[in-house]
Amino acid sequence: MSKIDPTLFSAHAQALEKEYRSCPQCGGELAVRHGKHGAFLGCSSYPACDYIRPLSVQGVTIEKILTGSACPDCGHELAIKKGRYGLFIGCSSYPLCQHVEHAAQPQDETVGCPACQKGVLVARTSRQGKQFYACDRYPACKYILNDKPVAHTCPRCGWPVLIERHGKEGKRFVCPQKLCQYETDL
Structure with a gap:
């Protein structure tokens, strides 16, 4: 059985040391760190120095x-x-x-944002590929719905938007206010 040369594993670290020797902000040593989005270079003086740089170019x-x-x-x-x-x-x-x-998505009707009363609720897609509806004035208004909004006023609480839900009983309209619990088949 042949022995593995340990210098093969240190070659990667040596190449990184030459490329990313010192922090441009404080002059400290840079180290490879791992985060939720992958590996990156960070200053070893953290938290005194907050310099970070991606290892690979993941751009557009x-x-x-x-x-x-x-x-x-x-x-x-x-x-x-x-x-x-x-x-x-x-x-x-x-x-x-x-x-x-932004891709023009055909909408049956435009539904105004009930929270800020200035924006319009538009369809968006999350990182996981699920569709949700949010105010187009984000980040000024952070109103969000998981189901399709309908421009009907809730007769019980007066909220200007109902949401459309599909279930085994068919299509029904529900008030998005948690305390209201209004539901109808319109």
Whole structure:
């Protein structure tokens, strides 16, 4: 049986030391750390120094420039990009301009946000791929619903929105206020 050369395992660490020797903020030593999103480099003087840097480049890649299109914010061309959650359309001059086109989703009706009364509830997709409805004025308004909103006023409590739920009994409309517990088959 042949012995494994221990210098093979230290080569990776030596390469990292040469590449990422010292912290640019405080001059301390950088160390490989592991977080919920993977490995990263962090200053060994933490918490006195909060410098971190990703080990690998996990950014957005441009798939195709859309010639003839213009960003409404800065005027540069738009591009089809591939990001963490799939394909999307954004400005080609990112990070100077952070404009992103949202996919036009057909909605039967627009439902106003009952919390701030300024925004509109729009469909969004979570990291896990589930659909939810939130105010389009986020982060100023953080109102959120897990079920599809319907612009009907609750007759019991007066809340301006009901939610549509599907069950074995069929479609029913429920008040999203927990204390109200109103439910109907409209």
